[in-house]
Amino acid sequence: MVRRKNIAKKTGFYILVLLLVIFVAYPFVWMLSISFRYDTDAFEPGLIPERPTLRQYGELLGLVKSIREEMSQEEQQMMELIKDLPPEQQEAFLAEIGAQRKKETFPFIRFFKNSLFLAGISAFISLIIAIFGAYSFSRLEYKGRGMIQRSVLVVYLFGGTILAVPLYQIFVKLGLFGSGARSYIALVIIYVVQTLPVSLYMLGNYFRTIPYSIEEAAIIDGCSRLQTIFKVVVPLSLPAIITVYIYAFMIGWNEFLFASIFVRPYPEYYTLPIGLNELFNSAHAIWGKMMAASVVTALPVVIMFTMMEKYLTGGLTVGGVKE
Amino acid sequence: MAQSVKVGTLKIKERNLGWKLIIPTIIIIAALIVYPVIYNIYLSFYDVSISPGKSNIFVGLQNYVNVLTDPDFWVSFGKTLAFTLLTVVGSILAGLVVALMMNRNFIGRAFVRALLLLPYITPLIAIVFAWRYIFLPIDGPLIRMLSTVGLIDSGVDLINDPNNAFWVVTIFNVWRNFPFVYLMILSRLQSISKTLYEAAEIDGANAWQKFKNITLPELYFVIGSVALLRGIWNFYKFDEVYLMSKFAGTLPIYIYEKAFLGVPEQGVAAAIATILFVGMMALIGFYVKKVLKW
Numbered sequence: 064m065v066r067r068k069n070i071a072k073k074t075g076f077y078i079l080v081l082l083l084v085i086f087v088a089y090p091f092v093w094m095l096s097i098s099f100r101y102d103t104d105a106f107e108p109g110l111i112p113e114r115p116t117l118r119q120y121g122e123l124l125g126l127v128k129s130i131r132e133e134m135s136q137e138e139q140q141m142m143e144l145i146k147d148l149p150p151e152q153q154e155a156f157l158a159e160i161g162a163q164r165k166k167e168t169f170p171f172i173r174f175f176k177n178s179l180f181l182a183g184i185s186a187f188i189s190l191i192i193a194i195f196g197a198y199s200f201s202r203l204e205y206k207g208r209g210m211i212q213r214s215v216l217v218v219y220l221f222g223g224t225i226l227a228v229p230l231y232q233i234f235v236k237l238g239l240f241g242s243g244a245r246s247y248i249a250l251v252i253i254y255v256v257q258t259l260p261v262s263l264y265m266l267g268n269y270f271r272t273i274p275y276s277i278e279e280a281a282i283i284d285g286c287s288r289l290q291t292i293f294k295v296v297v298p299l300s301l302p303a304i305i306t307v308y309i310y311a312f313m314i315g316w317n318e319f320l321f322a323s324i325f326v327r328p329y330p331e332y333y334t335l336p337i338g339l340n341e342l343f344n345s346a347h348a349i350w351g352k353m354m355a356a357s358v359v360t361a362l363p364v365v366i367m368f369t370m371m372e373k374y375l376t377g378g379l380t381v382g383g384v385k386e
Numbered sequence: 387m388a389q390s391v392k393v394g395t396l397k398i399k400e401r402n403l404g405w406k407l408i409i410p411t412i413i414i415i416a417a418l419i420v421y422p423v424i425y426n427i428y429l430s431f432y433d434v435s436i437s438p439g440k441s442n443i444f445v446g447l448q449n450y451v452n453v454l455t456d457p458d459f460w461v462s463f464g465k466t467l468a469f470t471l472l473t474v475v476g477s478i479l480a481g482l483v484v485a486l487m488m489n490r491n492f493i494g495r496a497f498v499r500a501l502l503l504l505p506y507i508t509p510l511i512a513i514v515f516a517w518r519y520i521f522l523p524i525d526g527p528l529i530r531m532l533s534t535v536g537l538i539d540s541g542v543d544l545i546n547d548p549n550n551a552f553w554v555v556t557i558f559n560v561w562r563n564f565p566f567v568y569l570m571i572l573s574r575l576q577s578i579s580k581t582l583y584e585a586a587e588i589d590g591a592n593a594w595q596k597f598k599n600i601t602l603p604e605l606y607f608v609i610g611s612v613a614l615l616r617g618i619w620n621f622y623k624f625d626e627v628y629l630m631s632k633f634a635g636t637l638p639i640y641i642y643e644k645a646f647l648g649v650p651e652q653g654v655a656a657a658i659a660t661i662l663f664v665g666m667m668a669l670i671g672f673y674v675k676k677v678l679k680w
Contacts, residue, residue, distance in 0.1 A: 076487075080498060083484060086561070087501055091508075093527055094516035106525040192414070195407040203404035204397070211408060218419050220615075220670050222622035224638040225659045228645050228652050229422035229429060256418040259411060288403055317509050319625040324646055336511040340629060343515065353515045361512035368507050369500070 098354035105350035119355035123171045169349075171356055173331070174338035181247065181334060182315030185254035189311045190304065192255070193262035198292050200263065201270040202278075212267075219260035223320045231324055243332035246325040253321050258311035265310070269303035270296060302371075309367050316364065335360050423663065429656035436650050449657035459640070459658070466637040469556055469627075470620045474613050476560035481567025482609070486601075488568070489575045506565040514629045517558055521545050551631035558630050559620065567612050574608040575601070607677075614673040621666055637662055 097105055098119055100112045107113060121127040145153050200212055230253065234240050239249040273296060281291045297304065319336040326332045333341065339356055342349070430449055432442040453459050488499060505513070520528040523543040533540035544550040582600050591599065624638040632639065637658060645655035 076490075076492065079487065080492065080494070083487070084498060084501060087505060089528070090513060090516040090520055091504060093520055094513075097516075097519065108527075108530065110527075192410050196411040199404045199407035203400050203407070205401035205404040208404065208408075211412065215411070215415065217670060217674065218415055220618050220666075220673075221419055221423070222619070222624075222638075222666070224622040224624045224641060225426065225663050225666070226419065226422045227642070228434075228656045228659060229426040230418070231645070232429065232434070232652070233422060233425065252418065256414055259414060263411065288400075313507075313509070317511070317625075319511065319629060320642070335509075336625075336629075339511050339515070350515075350519060354519070357512040357515050361508045364507060364509055365504070368503070372500075 094354050094357055097350055098358050100351050102349055102351040119351045120359070122169065122352065123355050123359060125172055169342065169352060169356075170330075170333075170338070171359070174333055174335045175359070177332060177338075178316055178335040181250055181254065182312045185251045185315050186258060186308050186311035188251070189255045189258040189262050190308050193259060193266050193307065194292070194297065194304070196259075196263050197266035197270055198296060200267040202275070215260050215263055219264065223257070227320060227324060230321070234325070240325065243326060243329035246329065247332060249325050250321060254311075254315045254318060257318070258314045261314075262307045262311055265307050266300070266303060269300050273299050306371055309371060312367075313364055426656050426663070427660050429653060430660045432653050432656075434652035434656065436652060442653075445653065449653045450661075452654055453657050453661070462635055462637050462640045465552060465635050466621065469552070469559075469623075469634075469636050470617055472556050473559045473563070473620045474617045476556070477564040477567045477616060478609060478613055480560060480564040481571055481612075482605075484564065484568040485571035485575055488572055502565050502568065504565075505562050510562075510625055510629060513562075517554075517630060518545055521554060545631045546633060548633040548635060551633040552635065555627050555630045555634040555636075559623070559626055562626060563616060563620075567616065570608055570612050571605060574605055578604045611673070611677045614669065614677055618666060618669045618673065621669065622662055 092110065096110050096112060099115045099117070100107070101114065101116055101118065104112065104114060118127065145156055148156070200208065231240075234249040239245045239252075277299070278291045278295050281295045282288070286294060317336065318334075319340070322334045322337045323340075326334070326337065330338075330341075339353070339360070343353055429442070431444060431446060433445050433448075434442050484502065488495065488502070520526050521544050523529060524540050529538065529540055529542070529544070532538050542550070544554050578601065583596055586596050586600060622638050623636075624642060627634045627636055628639050628642065641655045641658050641662070644650070644658065645652050
């Protein structure tokens with residue numbers, strides 16, 4: 064009697080787990096499935112693709128030409144049009160068209176590089192500033208420290224929505240607008256600010272766990288305070304530093320609001336979030352490619368996360384992710 | 387005597403170094419967060435020009451009058467409150483149930499725990515398209531499934547319809563953020579002392595009584611702080627809402643569209659942002675007082 068009740072309970076529990084797994088995995092499973100199909104097959108009902116293909120990934124990464132490039136008759140028509148021109152002009156014209164078309168199709172690699180650059184640089188700057196700040200918070204005694212620490216925590220709750228208009232006005236006045244490169248400077252500065260509070264908080268918490276006696280020993284051996292930061296504290300907190308870097312990187316990698324405000328007029332400078340969104344809104348029936356792009360966009364973050372899982376989930380519960 | 391002087395200079399040295407190391411942070415945060423917030427309030431009293439050559443025109447409270455008499459604003463405001471409330475309650479309930487499940491031992495737990503993080507850590511842009519796909523009318527797998535069961539009409543476009551977009555966005559937000567809640571609750575759950583439960587068992591408490599009298603009180607603080615944090619974040623959430631559906635109609639979207647699309651009215655946008663800011667400060671103040679207890 065008791066055993067039967069137990070079995071029923073157990074089965075009920077496993078059904079619950081199964082439902083949870085389906086709830087979480089559902090969109091991901093479809094994303095993967097569609098990414099292995101041709102765009103024309105995107106709406107076949109089954110989950111398993113009938114004509115599986117790696118073509119979408121190949122096109123994204125520039126390994127194969129897109130179908131549009133292959134099949135178009137544009138080349139021949141173009142030749143008809145320009146056959147009366149002198150040959151050197153013909154050549155220049157064709158090169159121009161070719162370059163143009165390459166840009167237009169699906170500039171995923173460019174988005175990817177832009178995002179990598181922006182998120183990488185801003186996370187690095189934020190990390191450096193945060194190492195000094197967190198050391199100051201966790202190791203040095205001075206009046207006003209607690210107040211500053213609390214203000215940082217409160218500021219961490221402010222959101223981009225509230226800052227969008229004033230920051231736009233400020234950067235326009237400073238002249239950091241009007242070209243892609245200038246917008247990038249504005250974006251790096253904004254991303255550093257957005258990531259700084261989390262970085263400070265997480266690093267500060269970690270630095271406090273390092274025994275002070277190790278630093279004292281280094282100071283007795285003749286290190287200055289500043290030297291101990293780089294010779295003792297940084298090497299000892301390498302996992303935390305990598306974790307913080309990944310967090311800051313993810314914030315930049317994800318950011319949409321400010322990217323859309325500052326680089327919308329400059330397609331050359333689109334990051335992944337704004338680039339993919341604009342592509343999605345302008346093109347039709349490219350589900351296969353969108354899903355493959357989604358998978359490739361998610362991969363770096365998911366890989367970093369699985370490699371650093373132990374530290375990162377710890378960090379999640381301590382600091383939360385700035386949103 | 388001599389020693390105390392020595393200690394004194396050391397203290398001063400330490401203080402100086404402390405300030406030197408924190409100054410960059412202070413400058414950056416003051417210039418790019420505190421100042422813009424104040425500047426935003428200033429802008430909300432102006433008709434803000436978007437061309438650098440033209441100067442702003444002072445209009446007093448006109449922007450606020452325009453906003454507060456605009457019925458669209460109130461609809462949007464209501465939606466924002468409903469969105470915040472629903473997503474907080476939804477993600478806390480889901481997070482609590484899942485945390486209780488994951489606190490037990492079962493076959494495949496490591497796999498499920500790893501999977502559970504995915505909604506939260508996957509870059510937003512990499513997951514919204516999959517969500518938009520499953521919600522496509524007629525061809526979207528979720529819509530197809532629901533219409534076979536007879537729950538909805540297969541032709542209905544949930545995402546591009548202002549009436550339904552709100553619900554899709556809410557569900558999406560709960561799906562994306564419940565792992566955060568679950569992690570916070572689970573880490574607290576695992577630190578509850580086992581002896582409490584043993585004592586309760588000796589007293590003859592059943593599972594529900596144990597949950598109600600031990601687990602819930604122990605979780606009270608963490609649930610409270612997570613609810614407030616999520617509430618504050620979701621109150622001004624832009625990207626997760628906008629990328630899922632432009633038609634969800636919450637205030638952050640309203641601000642974005644007023645400020646950067648069509649004919650920009652940045653003064654009006656600043657006024658709405660100020661109103662949002664006041665609401666958010668109330669939430670933060672509550673958080674600081676009641677949860678952090680400063």
